[in-house]
Amino acid sequence: MRKYIILFLALVLNSSLSFADKDLRNKVSQASKDYLSSRFMNGTYxxxxxxxxxxxxAKGLHSFETKRELISEQAMPIASTTKTMTAAAILKLRDRGLLDVNDKVAKFLTKESNIWTDGVVPAWxxxxxxxxxxxxxxGLTEYFMGAKLDITKPHSEINKDIVNFAAGKELTFEPGIKxxxxxxxxxxxxxxxxxLSGKSLADFYAEEFFKPLGMNDTRLINLAEAVxxxxxxxxxxxxxxxFVTPTGNSEPQFNVAKSEFIMVPYADGGVASTAKDLITWNxxxxSGQIISDSSYKLMITRHYQLPEDLSDGIKKYTGYGLFISELEGGDVVYHHAGKALAIRCESGYIPSKNLYFAVLSNVMNYVPKEMQDKIDMEKVENQLDIAYFTKHIFDSIR
Known part of the structure; x- marks a missing residue:
């Protein structure tokens, strides 16, 4: 009799879980359709x-000049979402016993590494x-938009120039303080x-991650292509x-994104991918296919809470190569956005909902300072960033 009771309870539990899963899928599907049918979005998802x-x-345009439409399989740069892959690569080397996260930079980038100018290792x-x-x-100085880079040099030399730019600067604060x-x-x-690997970063990503996982449309872009x-x-x-600027009405202003500063594709933001491949990655x-359980635990540990002015009004913590955010309904999301020079990417995982997401865009909000007090960002016609799309989905499943 007890065996039958246990079996009955198991069937009831499985049935309720299936209902819950189906309900969540319906909510996500409906929320997506509602948003895309009534609001601006230019990207793949x-x-x-x-x-x-x-x-x-996909919704929107590949080119506003030619009116070519985006397709869901479109590959795009993902900017800083790359950092999750870089952190995973570091932790994979940890799993192989090649480093400890408490090791100092100087242990690996030594005087003999041919990285530092004149072989002088910075004190930091x-x-x-x-x-x-x-x-x-x-406490390092930010090189992005700050260092003058010679893009006619080989990529490896540019990377050295970046860290030597930082080597010539004092730390802005003592390591670990903030x-x-x-x-x-x-x-x-x-x-x-x-x-440590003896490979280029592009080869390491490809051989350790992208090829084994079947991420056929993902790679580290080369310098010539990026330029x-x-x-x-x-x-x-x-x-x-x-760059897209809301104007206070239904017709935003679009400008081709150009900058004197050229983004160099590397470990901080050089990968291009698709929404499908980013789902595969997440x-x-x-699920434990990339790094060990102990390394994964380090990756998703809430090492530090971000200050309120950096947390978008929600509790947000730094992990390794990702952020851990507590949504309004109490769900936790592991994620990292990409946001640079009109590259936008939102990608991550909500474990309590068993939900993976990836949204990529070639459009980025830009509101000049002189307009910021004139544009009401509470109005949906002014909410042009893909972050509003993902938030709409998250709100639907609270």
Whole structure:
């Protein structure tokens, strides 16, 4: 009799779980359709659970000049979402016993490494740990938009120029004292990966991650391609990138994104991918296919809470190469956005909902300072960023 009772309870439990899963899938699907039918979105998207795809598609334009439409399989740069892959690469080397997260930078990037100018290792390299780099608590100077880079040099030399730019600066604070999001941290991590593995970062990503996982449309972009994409918009297979400014009515203003500063593709933000491949990445990362259980635990540990002015009004913590955010309904999301020079990416995982998401865009909000007090961002017609799309989905499943 007891056996039958247990069997009955198991059937009831499985039935209720299936109902809950189906209910969540319906909510995500309906919320996606509602948003896309009534609001601005320019990008590709995919929402999945372990049972498969819930919603996938694209809305908007590859080029506003030619009116070419985006397709769901479109590959785009993902900017800083790359950092999750870099952190996973560091932790994979940890799993192989090649490093400890408490090791100092100078242990790997030595005088003999041919990285430092005249072989002079900066004093801070003996203070800053890999843990500091992973959590953005190093005190290093930000190179992005600050260093003058000679893009005619070989890529490896540019990477050296970046860290030597930081080597010539005093730390802005003692390592570990506070949070300051800084791309220089992840350039150093990339150099450590290359030093310990003996491979280029592009080859390490491909051989350790992308090829084994079947991420066929994902790779670290090479320098020449990255420069061409930024200097000659429309000359590559990637969508033209636009800054979009709300005007207070239904017709926002679009401008092709150009900058004197050229983004160099590396460990801080150089990967291009698709929504589908990013779902594959998140599923593999959060199911133990990429790094060990102990390394994964380190990755998702809430090492530090971000200050309120950096947390978008919600509790947000730094992990390794990702952020851990507590949504309004209490759900936790592991994620990392990409946001740079009209590259936008939102990608991550909500474990309590068994929900994976990836949204990529070639459009980025830009509101000049003189307009910021004139544009009401509470109005939906002014909410043009893909973050509003993902938030709409999250709100639907609270």
């Amino acid at each position: 995919m929402f999945c659970d372990d049972d498969g795809v819930i919603e996938q598609g 390299a003996n203070k800053i740990t890999i843990h500091n780099l992973l959590t953005h608590r190093s 949070h300051n999001y800084c791309n220089t941290n992840y350039v150093l991590l990339g150099l450590i990966i290359e030093t 061409k994409h930024q200097v000659e918009p429309g000359s590559t297979n990637y969508p033209i990138r636009y 599923k593999a990362l959060h």
